[in-house]
Amino acid sequence: MVQLIGRRLIQLVPTIIIISMLIFGLQQLLPGDPALVMAGEERDPEVIEQIRRQYRLDQPIPVQYFYWLKGVATGDLGESMRLKEPVARLVMQKLPVTLQLASMAMIIAILIGIPAGVVSAVKKDTVWDYLANILSLWGISTPNFWLGIMLIFLFTVKLGWLPASGYVSPFVDPAQSLKTTILPAFVLGNAIAGILMRHTRAAVLQAMNSDYVRTARAKGLLEGRVVLRHALRNALTPIITIGSLEFGTLLSGAVLTEQIFSIPGFGKLIVDAVFNRDYAVVQGVVLVTSATYILLNLVADIGYILVNPRLRTS
Amino acid sequence: MRRTARLLISAAAFAGLIAGAQAQTHLRIGLAEDPDALDPTQARTYVGRIVFASICDKLFDIDAKLNAVPQLALSHETAADGKTVTIKLRPGVKFHDGEALDAEAAKYSLDRHMTMQGSFRRSELSQVEKVEVVDPLTIRIVLKTPFAPLIAQLTDRAGMMVSPKAAQAAGDKFGQNPVCAGPYKFVERVQQDRIVVEKFADYWDKGNVHIDRITDLPITDSTVRLANLKGGQLDIIERALATDIKDIRATPGLKLATALELGYQGLTINVGKGDAAKGPLGADARVRQAFEAAIDREALTQVVFNGEFKPGNQWVSPQNSYYQESIPVPPRDLAKAKKLLAEAGVKGKVEVDLMTPNNPETRQVAEVIQAMTAEAGFDVKIRVTEFATSLKEAEAGKFQGYILAWSGRTDPDGNIINFAMTNAPNNYSAYSNAEVDAALTEARTLNDPAQRKAAYRKVAQRLAADLPIVYLYHRIVIIAHRDRVEGYSQMPDGLVRVTGLKLK
């Protein structure tokens, strides 16, 4: 087990290096000059030259990459050209926001997706099954940004029940914080609920057809108990796997949702940085979210093995 | 340290909630974008200036007629030869860190603007030879040549004073914790989320500061910004949409403040750079005149902006004292457009590669222009290009038309010289005309407004014929606020001035 984890951790290193090279290379492909973007209306050629020198934009790409890598090795993610702030600090500022939004979305997804999946499996081929399937398809097929716009229209513009945005930290005002994040969290959770429901359904169906559930049934245990105790417990592993992967995607995948609701999280940070050619921010933040994603992947795999002792030997 | 500060703030907020106390007054402003670094020397964004308006006072401010009025300075006097300007400072002014604003500090701030690495103020003060300290409250600015726009420059970021002590300590990180001499001092900033400032107890004009704390919240979506204002989560929003004005007027509890902007929206035509300029549009002024004649500016502003924005044809708006009344906004004239095209001898449709910034409003303007000019025989291809790419393409001359907005400067010089002078940095059209160059250079040395206006007339006439830029319209600054905010008035520069404001 320890060996396995060790091996997987070592595999992470080349993957992360490849990620960093991909991000770096991709950015160099982007048209546009960061110094020009920074200058905007104030185009003073001499100052633009100064900025190029200051951020080593005048040096060859491998040299830039080397300096960046050297910084990362010593825990320095560089500095935002636009904001003159260390990238590490930006990451720390956005982390709580993104975690809050992702957690709320996951909770919503679990509350909808798992019960729907269980009901649909237990009541297979009944009207409940169809309803749950429709719910799941709805979640998977709705474009996030459209759902976001529609919810803003309904709850903010028409009904005036919820503020559309203006993120408030839960440490400042818990009630307001909930109000400002509930809509985006629902938009994100809605999509994941659809995915969770399908996996739950499949897993529960499979578990119900397995020998031990048949045995339990044969022993005369009540149907509901059988499902809950045996089937669901065994179905939990794929659900955990999917759940943690989806959580990983939420860290940086909520790009448009954050944009529409003006939620200052990782997604908005990256997109704004891409459009402003704020290279250090793109590099730093994508590196952090990608590494977290891969780590969550690993955690999910380990969890999978821990819950299924049979896999441990193989 | 910061963390404790944050905890204290939240604790204070909680205490406020529990006591239900109305002691602290708090103004919340919704910004249309997230500002860049809050260092007056390094800053470049329009939205950043709105934040500076509450934390960094300038040597001079402007009034509604764009005259310079005293702020941190009391007076200015230009020598007879126009080459030195003596400025008297206001006595007893303190920076947020308690340091005194004296002549040395003023000299330091101006020198910093002129010499710091990466300073975007350098070109604004490029005519300044040096700054001298005359006495503790007087500085003398020595100019290379007479420079009429100087005082106007000092009404904006170039006139903002920073605490020398704090600026020396922070270097180019000054923007993380700016220390100026404005009515509010910087408390904290969370990128893309909020900027918090609080009342500065030792402000020189503290009798006029009535609100304890201000939070600036960047909310990029205009619908969301307005919805938050309606819901009472914001007190003021900047850059509301022209198409929402009717709605704002109809909503009880909301008030509107507007002013015609200093800048313009124009369509820059590549007349001299690269292959793109060699098409009929770039090569022949008659084709450009035909293009302009095909555009109905009145209908354009009507369709896209509900008629709220004002058609224009010069680098200043028709309300500006430097507007040349002898060259009025031309009406649409399709017959003239077709005739001009025939004279120019073009056959078939004139293709135009129109680079358009990536925002829905500008795209809509481009689509309307596309439809209008099609009727005269143009085939406009819209190329929506994101900001960063468009700057690069513009510099490389890879466009035929480029829809470009200019945020505007108080002095007319700032709206034209960098666009029309040969090889000037913003001269994307690569326009070059010796007569225009001479007139523009002359105009900025003339301190007499009538003489200046006469010099600009030559430029305006030339440009109206050559059309390196087709000026389209002038936006209005649209600020909406709740009626609990009292005493708000809007200046043309778009800033949200907070002194004198009261909260009901």
Place this chain on the structure above:
Amino acid sequence: MSASVAALAAEPAIESPRRRAWRRLKRRKGAMVGLAVIVALVLMAVFAPLIAPYDPAQQSWSAVRKAPSAAHWFGTDEVGRDLFTRVIYGARASLMAGVISVVLATSLGVPLGLTAGYGPAWLDLIISRVTDAMLSMPFLILAIALAAFLGPSLSNAMIAIGVTATPIFVRLTRGQVMAVRTEDYVESARAIGNPRWRIALRHILPNVAPQILVQMTLTIATAIIAEASLSFLGLGQQPPAPSWGSMLNSAQRFLTNAPWMAVWPGLAIFVAVLSFNLLGDGLRDAFDPREK
């Protein structure tokens, strides 16, 4: 759709797998509904000029942002164009982007996946690590960066989406190859001295084709959303040609004054994505050997 099933699946038997799959697919109501809607959307896109009541680029400045009426069923947009017409024409951009980008992703991803799964180990190592890296990066950010690099146009958006979706197919193909490489028929083909590439193409590919087909259908759904997202950000279809995504982008500013502008294009995306998801689900079940 069934034609490509036929092309990919071979192996004659008493009842051929493709025939069995088609028989099973026909039984699934959801999948048939999905298929029908897709066919309808394709017809709508192809015959748009015949169906649409107006010219999609025709502006009418006296009828700007008008609510739905008898003359304009879906209302008009910000320059007075008929929204019903633009939604119909918008199907072209969406369907083309969905299908072409996925075909691109498949034609890049499947060979790479075959190579990784059945080629030399060092190649597998490189391909797999790059695939892992790309999959760990946010999909939309990658697509945005690529689209910005290539320049804004519908075809470039398709390429960007296609390249971004490639790793999905690499990983799927590689996984499937790993699963079948030790099967008897592969082993025996090797025993009689077939070269590797031949085994990969003749024996392995046909056996992994059904899974790839299912994945293609589901990825088309994702790609349609991706195209809409890029156009929403101004990196896709160029004006005045309509795209559902850019229509939503324009609509966002007029949510208070003209909410109908946001409703129709969004619904259209939803219906298109839903149909591909329904069909994909049906295909998955139809190919599933465990299902009866």
